[in-house]
Amino acid sequence: MRERYKLQINTYDEYWENNKLKASAIEFCKLDSMWMFKKDGWHIDLKDLHEVGIPAFDDSAIDLQDKKIYRFPKITLPRQKVDLLKEKYNCKVIRDASKADISIVSMKLFDSIIEREWTSSIAFQDVFQILVHMKEIDMLSDGALVKLQEFLGTAPTTAQINFKINKHWNSQTAFITKTVNDLEQWIRDEHLDNDGNGHDWYLSEKNYVAFNNLKDNTSQIVLDTQISNIIDGELAVIDNTEYKNMYDMITSSDIDNRSLALELLANCNIEKSFDVVSELYYWNYDWIKATTNWNSVNVKTMRNRLKAYEGGHGTSGIHSFNNYLTLLAKDRKLTTYAVNKTREKLLNTLMGNIVGPESSVFKVDLQNLYIADEIKSKIEDLKESIEEEIKSKIND
Numbered sequence: 001m002r003e004r005y006k007l008q009i010n011t012y013d014e015y016w017e018n019n020k021l022k023a024s025a026i027e028f029c030k031l032d033s034m035w036m037f038k039k040d041g042w043h044i045d046l047k048d049l050h051e052v053g054i055p056a057f058d059d060s061a062i063d064l065q066d067k068k069i070y071r072f073p074k075i076t077l078p079r080q081k082v083d084l085l086k087e088k089y090n091c092k093v094i095r096d097a098s099k100a101d102i103s104i105v106s107m108k109l110f111d112s113i114i115e116r117e118w119t120s121s122i123a124f125q126d127v128f129q130i131l132v133h134m135k136e137i138d139m140l141s142d143g144a145l146v147k148l149q150e151f152l153g154t155a156p157t158t159a160q161i162n163f164k165i166n167k168h169w170n171s172q173t174a175f176i177t178k179t180v181n182d183l184e185q186w187i188r189d190e191h192l193d194n195d196g197n198g199h200d201w202y203l204s205e206k207n208y209v210a211f212n213n214l215k216d217n218t219s220q221i222v223l224d225t226q227i228s229n230i231i232d233g234e235l236a237v238i239d240n241t242e243y244k245n246m247y248d249m250i251t252s253s254d255i256d257n258r259s260l261a262l263e264l265l266a267n268c269n270i271e272k273s274f275d276v277v278s279e280l281y282y283w284n285y286d287w288i289k290a291t292t293n294w295n296s297v298n299v300k301t302m303r304n305r306l307k308a309y310e311g312g313h314g315t316s317g318i319h320s321f322n323n324y325l326t327l328l329a330k331d332r333k334l335t336t337y338a339v340n341k342t343r344e345k346l347l348n349t350l351m352g353n354i355v356g357p358e359s360s361v362f363k364v365d366l367q368n369l370y371i372a373d374e375i376k377s378k379i380e381d382l383k384e385s386i387e388e389e390i391k392s393k394i395n396d
Contacts, residue, residue, distance in 0.1 A: 023143030035160035070100035315349035
């Protein structure tokens with residue numbers, strides 16, 4: 001972690017005097033947060049957690065027998081599953097994290113603690129080079145130099161700086177326009193600018209305690225999905241080859257068929273069947289709800305896990321399609337299968353009469369209907385090999 005500072009150089013016309021920037025052109029402050037890392041994407045992954053001091057999560061090293069367990073906030077682990085855990089492994093859930101053998105967390109917890117900012121900062125050393133160059137080209141008044149020396153004496157050399165040059169798009173003075181443009185070009189040429197390769201992720205002051213509680217925790221930290229997989233380890237996995245049969249049962253006019261399908265969904269390994277189960281639940285919610293076992297214990301457990309996916313979702317607008325893939329990405333359950341199935345559904349329903357199979361004039365092939373890079377970067381099965389490599393290096 002690094003301290004964060006903000007440094008702004010205002011180059012508007014009113015901040016110049018005798019072709020030099022005045023002291024008032026310089027603004028800086030310390031931000032009440034710590035810089036964690038820079039990356040693209042919307043979610044934190046295992047590599048990021050390792051870099052900031054949170055240990056890796058090793059599936060093979062989880063021993064639950066007779067252990068004291070602490071549950072951190074925001075985990076997705078229904079009470080019924082915790083009861084099964086206590087019954088099967090003689091575990092005890094406690095309220096004091098310092099006395100726990102195992103602490104259960106979720107990636108959503110880290111998403112809420114470590115925040116993303118649209119801006120991208122640069123290192124102290126890079127800012128120092130820029131300021132030296134500004135002095136060399138004689139664009140700083142004595143007052144501005146004193147102000148910048150104050151900044152350099154305040155910010156530690158390890159700090160990350162949110163550096164910005166504020167300017168008019170159309171300055172009334174040709175000299176100012178040329179000087180500022182030349183400075184910006186020099187910064188780019190020296191590769192000292194915020195090159196756009198990622199955004200800043202930071203830890204707000206309000207989250208210091210929460211993060212340190214996780215980082216300094218002496219118990220074994222495991223993910224809620226790992227615990228769910230252990231509990232559901234003996235349950236069947238519904239893979240994508242079974243989707244058609246499950247869909248036919250769920251949309252059957254026979255309530256007994258629908259109820260049987262719901263029972264199969266509620267008693268499968270949901271975490272390992274998530275892309276299939278969530279799709280059936282999301283797009284066919286009204287069919288699934290019209291069953292005889294909607295309020296059974298197992299089904300209620302499944303409903304709790306799929307709370308975000310409930311409700312009717314029509315195909316007459318793009319929102320439902322966007323929302324489904326966004327939910328999967330947020331849950332870190334987005335797969336190539338889910339993306340392709342959603343693309344097919346979009347083409348065959350909403351786009352069908354316009355440019356899809358039913359269109360008589362314009363046509364769009366499925367291969368030309370692709371998702372944005374931001375969403376593509378969240379497809380989990382494309383990241384698995386990378387994460388496995390990271391785990392291997394960490395364990396070595």
